[in-house]
Amino acid sequence: MYAVSASDGKTIWSKKVDGWIGAHPVAVGNEIFVRSKLSTLWCFDSKSGETIWHFPHEPTKTEPVVSGDYIYIGSNRRIVxxxxSKRIETWYFEFAKEQPTSLSISGDKLLVGTNGGRIYCLKAGPGFELSSDKVDLEVMTTDERPSFELSVKNNREDRWPSMLIGDVTTDDPWMVLEDKVFKLRTGQSKKFIINIKLDELNKVGVHDGKLYVRYLYGVNEALPGEEPETVVIVPVTLKYIDPFPPKICVEKESVDVGAVTLGQTKKASFAIKNCGKGKLVFSLNAQSLEGWLRVVDNQSTFSLMPDETKTITVEVAAYGFTIEPGDDCQKTGVIEIQSNTEQSVIPLTVTCRIYDMVLPTVVSIPIGSKKASINGKKVDVIPPSYVSGSRTMVPLRIIAEAFSARVSWDPSDRSITITNCTSQSRFTVGSKKVEIIGIGEVKTTTIDSPPEIRSGKTFIPLRAVSDILGASVAWEQKTKTVTITYSP
Incomplete structure (x- = not known):
């Protein structure tokens, strides 16, 4: 290869390559490119003739063409x-069977002739670049017009004309874009302003959202067809901060409504206070398996200014239950307190015990009498209550069943088990020891006198009724009557 002076025809420099040259040299700035028949692309300094670099490639019949910073050559079935400037291969397109034979540039298109007798048109695809692949930001409740930016760029670097077309959208109501569409030529960029709607952020804390950047990417396609579409998801994490936050203070950790008679209702209350510096907004949601729990005079939301207190009333409706003697009557529900504080959800446990009996239940037993009364209703006591030594002995079954407990007898060890709503008590005839199985614990206690059997009926000392069964006992000396009141 020779460099000759155009003014006098003298040789400036010459260079020998790895085969005869079958294509015209191409000049780009101060560099000369030439393709040898042995399939090497050479790059020389146009002034000195020094070799800058060379690149081996597959055999081809095409001559190199230049557009901007890029030079295009054939390489067997490829266009490379x-x-x-970077002295690297940046992309290639490969034909399935044919080989390129000629190349030319027309606007934003590369025209390729092949040995198959076809002419293909390769359209320059755009580049795509986002200013950020994720967004993290903080917004104050006192901000007037919070927003953030996201830029999209057609970053194709070879100055080959191309067009990047698409839009930026979101499904989150707290992000709003007034301008959504972009149409960018090679090297152009566009900045999008995403406004934050504070009234859509109903609570402080972390909010996660998404931006969808949809665009048509123009790859170099040798065959006609619709442009492929790509969607890039940009995660947005917003921390919503209140510099003067409210603080929710709940009076109780749990609410025990207590005992409720089947078919009746009972109420209890607790207080919520705004212990912070900002406006407190909260709502209440009652949750119970059988629907027995509700909030009285509930509203969609409640509002409290700093230091204000609201008394909340809950109601238990003991309807629709089937309670058998000895059944577990304990019921547990939850009042879910949702607020605009960092502790956004507070579960408040509500408990009650539902009994299929009159509360309180009063049992009157005259000593020595074959009659007793339960809530004023006469019942037989055979054999009657009696005094043994200094102990008053009363019938166990009549009292236990009046308290809606289940009584079972085990003849193998002469034991009597009383099962009520919350526990089991196991008495043994002739023994002062009583085993009590409660919720999460088992213990043994001692009564002052052992149970006795008289005429096939079990009698226990009166004091055991209060100590073990949890009833209150009163003695009327004049009538020698024991009054037992059970109010769980």
């Missing part, structure tokens, strides 16, 4: 693009 080299960056002149």
């Amino acid at each position: 693009a080299f960056s002149v």
